[in-house]
Amino acid sequence: MQFIFNLTIREIRSSWRRLLFFFLCIAIGVGSVVALRSLIQNLSLAVGTDARALLTADFEISSTNTFTPDDISRIESVINKSTLIEARNETITTAAMTRPSNATQEGLQFVELKGIEPPFPLVGTFNLSNGKPFDFKLLENKGAVVAPLLLEKLNLKIGDKIRIGEADFEIRATFDEEPGGQSGFRLGPRVFIEKKAFEETGLTRSGSRIRRRILYRTSDNPTPVVKELREALKGTILTVQNYRETQENMGEQFVRTENYLSLTGLLILVLGGIGVWNVARVFVEQKRKTVAVLKCLGADSRKVIFVYLLQILSLGLLGSLFGIVLAQLTMWFVGWRFGTELPEKMSYNLANSAVWQGMILGILISLLFSLLPLLQIRQIKPSLLLRDTNNQQMRRLDWTKTLFAIFTLGGILGIAVWQAGSWKVGTAFLVGLGVTSAILYVAAIILTKLLRQTKKFSSFSISQAVNSLYRPGNQTRIVLLAVGLGAFVVLAVQSLQANLVREFDFTRNEKLPNLFMVDIQRSQIEGVKQLTAEVTKEELNPVATVRTRIAMVDGVPIDYQQKEVRQNQGQIGREFAVTYRPKLEENETVIAGKWWDENPSKETEVSVVDDMARTLKVGIGSVITFDVLGRKINATVTSIRKIDVRNTRTVFMFVFRPGTLEIAPQTFALPIINKIPAVERARFQRRVIDAYPNVQIFDVQDILTTVTKLINNFVLAISFVGSFVMLTGILILIGSVSLTKSQRIYENAILKTLGAKRGSLFTILFTEYAILGLLAGLIGAFFATILSFAVTKYILEFDWEIDYGLILIGILVTAILxxxxxxxxxxDVLFKKPLSILRSQ
Amino acid sequence: MIEIKNITKTVRSGADDLTILADVSLEIPDGQFVAITGASGSGKSTLLGLIAGLDAPSSGEILIDGENITVMNEDGLARLRSDKLGFVFQSFHLIPSLTAFENILIPLEIRGEKDAKERASNLLQEVDLTNRGHHYPNELSGGEQQRVAIARAFANNPKILLADEPTGNLDSRNGQHIFELMTALHDNKKTTLILVTHDQELAEKAERQIRLRDGKIISDKENSQG
Structure with a gap:
């Protein structure tokens, strides 16, 4: 053991430079995994996975309608006999426009309005900016407690009044953190008012999107009460949410995201593993004589393998540690670069579990990828010290190697499954990677073969450079695979981005509204149109919207108390805005069934968008029962539509045939197409709100800016990870260069003695890598284009355009790099003196 | 005692079998200094390699102290080399990543010797390289490298020292020095010394001289000088 330990230390001392690339490959892979995992874990902590705090209760019952007496009696039948209930309150929330009450003061702001009643909050703490706890007295007699951002946006101070709907509220305090306020996308700053004052804003009358909640705090696990409530509320559209279930769902979602993202890290690590395999392979080749000497001196194969295994494991460990340092640096970089876009409370330290996983992964990958090359040590015969036979036997596959190869594959599969947290995803990852690598590798073989057949190079340097790509022990294919894979990932992401950005470039959509008004009452529509026409001078087409929920599909009730429906809230359980009109819009095409004629009909017909039809599993002739403020309407599906979202003004999942919904309570939406200059736009919005306080105005440009920013950040993040793949490829290249350096030095020495000038040698060197880079770029760009095409066309389902500029730049950058x-x-090879080299051979 | 019984060694050369050693038999008693001579390709290095268990014969047996080494596996042969054999090569074959001192230390550490460092120091002194112990092989002259190799070969007090053209890569002065060093150690430690050489002058100094031609022993005689 002493021998193994001593020799390992001595070997590391002399070989560490050669194994530096091994070390860096592991470091970058581990760094990626640790950074990605830490990022997601910290993000989930920052946005809060404490479902109870987010819910501000143990469970809640919510509805987009007012609770009917029937609802209340059903609820009370369960609650009254439960001994678990400790406290209860109700809240009512909506998005609304607000402005300073002082008419001379400019400004208009979207806010998230929340009407509350004591005791509030049931769970969590609510502290004001001045450090004092929230006191309900602040809200009495039309007081408001607001997020500081609102004061900033409207240029107001505490004591000033704001107008929300038809009522004025005095700002009494600001808060820094509200209970349950960490998560989610916000339309605007939060404003708290008294629940009973909420009615006075008039917003409840106007059909605005309002959510009412009854919240409960329990003395113990609320699950039994929630179960009973769900039973009692069957057939209603009320939803009951238990913090324990939410907690589980949120936890699962974050874990899944973390696992999937860490697969990207694993990709880099496996690529690093290929680097490790390459280094180990050439290392063993170079150590043949040393191994033979050791065997000659009495060391058996096992001892020698242990020496090199220990060496590799030590470097794997050190590489992993360095990777952790890199991960921390990356986290700080992310904090510095993206800090403003990430949650304020986000930590940029590494997560402990990620660090451990990174360490284990680094060591396992080092071990798995170096095992096969190290096994070649067994076949090194000490007799080579007497007669240096070409040790072909080293590379031959025998039973032990086959077994270990299976073990290695199994090990990598195990790692992939462990990291993905799923057998299916892990296996798919490995198979996908294997197939991609195999395709790239075969492409590399074909390209180099083709090049070799093109023998007519007039220049000595170029033909020498081409020959160099085939020198014994050349690293051409492995470099092409590694760098090609890097170029492939980066270019595929870039090409997808180009197509995505083009697809979401709404400026190409001439029909896209500039402003969008909603919640306009029937009585207000003429007035709003007149006011708008004065400013925009365009023909206005108000769209009637009716709020509904789906109650039944083909007579089968949608059970809102059921788990899948609750989880699919966003898709089918939500409230839908539907419309009715006689004609198809220009951007719509019927793909099944038939569009109705323009006459109103007493038969209720509905047209469904293809995606929604798939989700609901409905076809022509299916009957969907809609719930419009408690009234049930049976509508027969007579057509399925496809919408070209790029050329749209509005997207309605359900469009009714005229004749049924006209009498239902409805509001109007008004898209405004013409551009209005910024100053005039603000003034116009203010005029609308002054006259019609319940109307909500969306500035589409603001929303688009946010969406574009999101896409760009997303692409930047993927490109950032992709560049790590590229970096690993480059590292493998540097590693390969240094591994074949001694041979190159020897060749150059011979060429020099034969009269080659340094300039010619430089040209050979330069041309060799230029060819290698060009081939890698070609391979990467070719397959990236194919992938981008396939993903765009068949997964994202929109038109794909080839971007020649991107492909050209991709190939050139790879070649230059x-x-x-x-x-x-x-x-430095060019400057070695030939005599000393030839003598040492 | 080394007993070589009817060994033959053939290798594939293209489509043909090439016989390197043909039915060679001989016995070498303990402590004898034997020189094996012959032209290039006569099979002398192969014979040496077979005695060391570095390669296996195509047929025949080699017994060292009664143990048949031709049936031993790699690990058994490694143990044999560690316990009984020392080897000196024409091109030294020092491990380039280790210092002179560490190269001598290796066989001792493989055997797990407790006083390995002390013994390596003594050996370094015996070959007169005390001041060069911390140097790497590429920092030593050819003669110095071969002295390190000899110290390494004697480190585990082998019963048999096998030397393959140990002076072949050295000038005559250094060659002479190395030869004297080996014979002195052979005399002091009563080691069996088998020397493969081209140099007739050196061969004459051995106790016994075996001449090979085309894989066969053509003469086996005791030297009067040796």
Missing amino acids: VTLVGTLASF
Whole structure:
């Protein structure tokens, strides 16, 4: 053991430079996994996975309608006999426009309005900006407690009044953190008012999107009460939410996201593993004589393998540690670069579990990928010290190697499954990676073969450079695979981004509204139209909207108390805005069934968008029962539509045939297409709200800016990860250069003695890497284009456009990068004196 | 005692079998200094390699102290080399990543010797390289490298020292020095010394000289000088 330990230390001392790339490959892979995992874990902590605090209760019953006496009696039948209930309150929330009450003061702001009643909050703490706890007295007699952002946006101070709907509220305090307020996307700053004052704003009358909640705090696990409530509320559209279930769902979602993202890290690590395999392979080749000497001196194969295994494991451990340092640096970078877009409370330290996983992964990958090359040590015969036979036997596959190869594959599969947290995803990852690598590798073989057949190079340097790509022990294919894979990932992401950005470039959509008004009452529509026409001078087409929920599909009730429906709230359980009209819009096409004629009909017909039809599993002839403020309407599906979202003004999942909904309570939406200059736009919005306080105005440009920013950040994040793949590829390239350096030095020495000038040698070197880079770029760009096409066309389902500029730049950048790195890494070779080299051989 | 019984060694050379050693038999008693000579390709290095268990014969047996080494596996042979054999090569074969001192230390550490460092120091002194112990092989001259190799070969007090053209890569002065060092150690430690050489002058100094031609022993005689 002493021998193994001593020799390991001595070997590391002399070989660490050669194994530096091994070390860096592991470090970058581990760094990626640790950084990605930490990022997601910290993000989930920052947005809060404490479902009870987010819910501000143990469970809640919510509805978009007012609770009917029947609802209340059903609820009370369960609550009154429960001994678990400790406290109860009600809240009512909506989005609304607000402005300073002082008419001379400019400004208009979207806010999230919340009407509350004591005791509030049931769970969590509510502290004001001045450090004092929230006191309900602040809200009495039309007081408001607001987020500081509102004061900033409207240029107000405490004591000033704001107008919300038809009522004025005095700002009494601001708060820094509200209970349950950490999560989610916000339309605007939060404003708290008294629940009973909420009615006075008039917003409840106007059909605005309002959510009412009854919240409960319990003395113990609320699950039994929630179960009973769900039973009692069957057939209603009320939803009951238990913090324990929410907690589980949120936890699962974050874990899944974390696992999937860490697969990207694993990709880099496996690529690093290929680097490790390459380094270990060449390392063993170079150590043949040393191994033979050791065997000659009496060391058996097992001892020698242990020496090198220990060496590799030590470097794997050190590489992993360095990777952790890199991950921390990356986290700080993310904090510095994206801090403003990430939650304020986000931590940029590494998560402990991620660090441990990274360490274990680093060591396992080092071990798995170096095991097969190390096994070649067994076949090194000490007799090579007497007669250096070409040790072909080393590379031959025998039973032990086959077994270990299966073990290695199994190990990598195990790691993928462990990291993905799913057998299916882990296996798919490995198979996907295997197939991609195999395709790239085969492409590399074909390209190099083709190049070799093109023998007619007039220049000596170029033909030498091409020959160099085939020198014994050449790393051409492995470099093409590694760098090609890096270029492939980066270019595929970039190409997808180009197509995505084009698809979401709403400026190409001439019909896209500039402003969008909603919640206009029937009595207000003429007035709003007149006011708008004065400013925009365009023909206005108000769209009637009716709020509904789906109650039944083909007579089968949608059970809102059921788990899947609750989880699919966003898709089918939500409230839908539907409309009715005689004609198809220009951007719509009927793909099944037939659009109705323009005459109103007493038969209720509905047209469904294809995606929604799939979700609901409905076809032509199906009957969907809609719940419009408690009234049930049976509508027969007579057509399925497809909408070209790029050329749209509005997207309605359900469109009714005229004749049924006209009498239902409805509001109007008004898209405004013409551009209005910014100053005039603000003034116009203010005029509308002054006259019609319940109307909500969305500035589409603001929303688009936010969406574009989101896409760009997303792409930047993926490109950032992609660049790590590229970096690993480049590292493998540098590693390969240094591994074949001694051979290159020897060849150059011979060429020099034969009269080659340094300039010619430089040209050979330069050309060799330029060819290598060009091939890698070609392979990467070709497959990236195919992937981008397939994903755009078949997964995202929109038109794909080839971007020649991107492909050209991709190939050129890869070629330049490889040429630069390869040439620089081998540059010193040109300056070696031939005599000493030839003598030492 | 080394007993070589009817060994033959053939290797594939293209489509043909090439016989390197043909039915060679001989016995070497303990403590004897034997020189094996012959032209290039006569099979002398192969014979040496077979005695060391570095390669296996195509047929025949080799017994060292009564143990048949031709049936041993790699681990058994490694143990044999560690316990009984020392080897000196024409091109030294020092481990380039280790210092002179560490190269000598290796066989001792493989055997798990407790006083390995002390013994390595003594050996370094015996070959007169005390001041060069911390140097790497590429920092030593050819003669110095071969002295390190000899110290390494004697480190585990082998019963048999096998030397393959140990002076072949050295100038005559250094060659002479190395030869004297080996014979002195052979005399002091009563080691069996089998020396493969081209140099007739050196061969004459051995106790016994075996000449090979085309894989066969053509003469086996006791030297009067040796």
